[in-house]
Amino acid sequence: MPKILIVDDDQDFVSAVAIVLESAGYQVATAYSRDTGMQIFNQENPDVVVLDVMMQEPDDGFVMAQDLKKIRPEVPILMLTSVGQVTGMDFDKDEDLVPVEVFEQKPIMPGRLLERIRELLNK
Amino acid sequence: MPVIDRTQINEEIKALKAQYGQDRSALLPILQSFQEKYGYLPDIIMQETAHALGIHPVEVEGVASFYSFFRRKEPQGKYVLRLCKTISCDLAGKEKVARQLENELGIKFGETTKDKLFTLEYTNCLGMCDQGPALMVNDRLFAHVTPDKVPQIIADCRRGFIKSEFPKVVPSDVKKEGPILSHNLKAGDGLKSALNLSRSAVINLVRESGLKGRGGAGFPTAVKWQLAGAAQSDKKYVVCNADEGEPGTFKDRYLLYHHTDVMFDGMTIAAYAIGATQGFIYLRGEYLYMKKYLEETIEKRRAANLLGNNILGKEGFNFDIQIRLGAGAYVCGEETALIESLEGYRGEPRNRPPFPVDTGFQKHPTIVNNVETFIDAALICAKGAKWFNEHGTEKSSGTKLFSVSGDCERPGIYELPFGITIAQLLKEVGGENAKAVQIGGASGKCVARQDFDRTIAFEDISSGGSIITFGPDTDMLKVAINFMEFFVEESCGQCTPCRDGNPKLLEGLKLLERGRCSMTYLNELMRLGETIQLASKCGLGQSSPNAFLSILANFKSEILGRVPEKE
Structure with missing residues (x-):
């Protein structure tokens, strides 16, 4: 089964998403920071990355997405964040600065999350 | 009183809008232009400006009353003399220059001469702290002003000579x-x-x-x-x-x-x-x-x-x-x-x-x-x-420019790496005998001798670059009063802790100056200072009591043991 890497500093959220993805039969790897996320990405070779924006630094998710695309540009990234609600900021994908395939706002319904993951895997 | 032609004003507003934008963002440049032309902002100008920008005249009045450079009622003199009153110029002898300016012009600060030639004002920091006392006459700066230079400056103004001496470069050290x-x-x-x-x-x-x-x-x-x-x-x-x-x-x-x-x-x-x-x-x-x-x-x-x-x-x-x-x-x-x-x-x-x-x-x-x-x-x-x-510390990389003023041998601009200790910095500037250093300006911290081994870096004492040294004879209560007067004047007035709290702190310092502040009241004021730090809305408000609190913490015995001045 495809492997999904979840990177988010909210450990409860990571657990919840991991349960949803594992229930759907996916393998799951997790990380709670950008640095560990990069290490696990290199070790586990995931097929999709689910990535938060604000972690230790407010822009960690954007930076990690840029770094991931330098290593394996073919791995799709689903950016899942509540940054808009927390800060009032309006972000979306951008080829250079926010190089992700899908940009979704938290909270997300499990059905929608699984649908988006399936779309990314079928691309 | 100048005769103001409504049609002409509207033409000028139209031209300024073309330059600065058709929306409200053009308001300050428009008011600045008229302030320069008429020496104040007559009601008709504010009304016409409001009309041209599609806002209520009260909005314009609100803006004009907020900024200290706008004058709404009485026209300013042809020459506006602004003497810097912040601490570095104060330490350099601003008081004597102020007295001489008043003597020479026959007016007090805040007044305009009857012939409408001169307006005398105090201002907060002209950015000439290493060359104080500093005086600004319209758009021209004077550094190292002494009482005996004052008559010549005034005489030059009277001859209309000052405008032609507009400096291209302000000297920097x-x-x-x-x-x-x-x-x-x-x-x-x-x-x-x-x-x-x-x-x-x-x-x-x-x-x-x-x-x-x-x-x-x-x-x-x-x-x-x-x-x-x-x-x-x-x-x-x-x-x-x-x-x-x-x-x-x-x-x-x-x-x-x-x-x-x-x-x-x-x-x-x-x-x-x-x-x-x-x-x-x-x-x-x-x-x-x-x-x-x-x-x-x-x-x-x-x-x-x-x-x-x-x-x-x-x-x-x-x-x-x-x-x-x-x-x-x-x-x-x-x-x-x-x-x-x-x-x-x-x-x-x-x-x-x-x-x-x-x-x-x-x-x-x-x-x-x-x-x-x-x-x-x-x-x-x-x-x-x-x-x-490769310079600085792990968390504060690079070098930092410091503006050094006050009681030291070599005031001026220094580029030094982050992580430098205060003692090292003082040695560099010739201020080893300082009893305290104000780091980060009025909103910064007053650091006493026992903490001179601390470093200037974001992880220790952060600074935007202002370093003011205080020599052994400096009256720290006067320093605290100077800083609090600054914040009372500069508070935007939007939130209560900063607007109403800082005048209370200043009032307390004035009581201390007269030897009329009890220890109980002083402790209450210190708690008020901490509340202002916590409850103010913006960085200015939150940092406004820093100098008050750090000076009192470090120099409490000096301040309490001070012989009060006679009333």
């Missing part, structure tokens, strides 16, 4: 250069390097350098740029905060004159990185004399395609810069207050979130960076991240 000040770059060098990179690569380079904002707060520059770059909007803005109003700071005045092109390069690089098309320099009103020079430089850069459309051949990269003048409000150094001021409002800080990187000037993503930060960014693009971060 750089005492120590480091990698930043000795860069040897030409206009466009940093920008060319940046344009060879992608936008994300420019931001990553700044990130690798570890550059943090040089205004004092120390927010990582790359994070700000990344967030603004990622924000969605059809318009984005780059703002250079040149509202150097912190008492004891004057390094931006020097940088704006002597490293102008590198600073513009830095702004243009930021614009490229975040995708901005318009930039502003928010220049403090006291630096009016630089405006012409900066505009000439902008014009040269347009001619050299360093500004304008398709900059340096980069298809689709269009960016230009306008200069906007402040009007005498310290709080406008706070980035959201600055943006309010740019938009033509009272300079009152905003609630955050939303942040300027997403909701800044006219609700568009905006980055606001200090003059020094833009210069550092341009140099990093030209010379690399490693060149920059």
Whole structure:
């Protein structure tokens, strides 16, 4: 089964998403920071990355997405964040600065999350 | 009283709107233009301006009453003499100059001579702290003013000679250069390097350098740029905060004159990185004399395609810069207050979130960076991240420009690495015998001798660059009073702790001066100071009692043991 890497500093959220993805039969790897996320990405070779924006630094998710695309540009990234609600900021994908395939706002319904993951895997 | 022709006013407003914009953001430039022309803002001008901008006259009145450079009722004199009253000029003998000015003109501060030739005012920090006492006559600066220089200055004004002596360059005393000040770059060098990179690569380079904002707060520059770059909007803005109003700071005045092109390069690089098309320099009103020079430089850069459309051949990269003048409000150094001021409002800080990187000037993503930060960014693009971060500490990379004034042998501008101890800095400037050092200006901390082994760095004592040294004979109560008078005057009045709390602290200090403050009341005032730190809305309010609290903590016995002055 495809492997999904979840990177988010909210450990409860990571657990919840991991349960949803594992229930759907996916393998799951997790990380709670950008640095560990990069290490696990290199070790586990995931097929999709689910990535938060604000972690230790407010822009960690954007930076990690840029770094991931330098290593394996073919791995799709689903950016899942509540940054808009927390800060009032309006972000979306951008080829250079926010190089992700899908940009979704938290909270997300499990059905929608699984649908988006399936779309990314079928691309 | 001048005769004011309504038709002519409207023609002038029309022309100013064409220059500064059709919306409310043109309000301050319009008022500044009329203030200069008439010496005050008559009601009819405020009404016509309101009508032209589609706002209520009360809004215009509200703005005019907020900024200290606007006068609403009585016209100012032909020559407005502004004497700096902040602590560095005070230590340098401002009192004697003030007395001589009053004697010479026969008026008190705040008054205008009967012949309407002179207005005498105090002002907060002219950015000449190493060359005080400083006096500004209209847009001309005088440094090292002594009482015997005063009659000549007044006589020159009477002869109308002063206007022709407009200085091109204000003297600056750089005492120590480091990698930043000795860069040897030409206009466009940093920008060319940046344009060879992608936008994300420019931001990553700044990130690798570890550059943090040089205004004092120390927010990582790359994070700000990344967030603004990622924000969605059809318009984005780059703002250079040149509202150097912190008492004891004057390094931006020097940088704006002597490293102008590198600073513009830095702004243009930021614009490229975040995708901005318009930039502003928010220049403090006291630096009016630089405006012409900066505009000439902008014009040269347009001619050299360093500004304008398709900059340096980069298809689709269009960016230009306008200069906007402040009007005498310290709080406008706070980035959201600055943006309010740019938009033509009272300079009152905003609630955050939303942040300027997403909701800044006219609700568009905006980055606001200090003059020094833009210069550092341009140099990093030209010379690399490693060149920059091999100086300083792990958490505070690079060098920092310090404006040193007060009781020391060698006041001036110093470029020193972050992580330097206060004792090392004092040795460098010839201030080893200081009993205290004010780090970070009025909003900073007063550090006493027992803490001179502490370092100046974001992880220890943070500073925007202001260093004021106090010699062994300095009356620390007078210092505290000076700082509190500053904050009482400069509070924007928006939130209660700062607006009403600081006058109470000042009142308490005046009681101490007269030997009429009980220990119980003093302790209550210290608790009030802590409340102001916690409960104020913006950085200015939160830091306003810092000097009061740190001076009382360090010099309590000196202050309490002081012999009161006779009433």
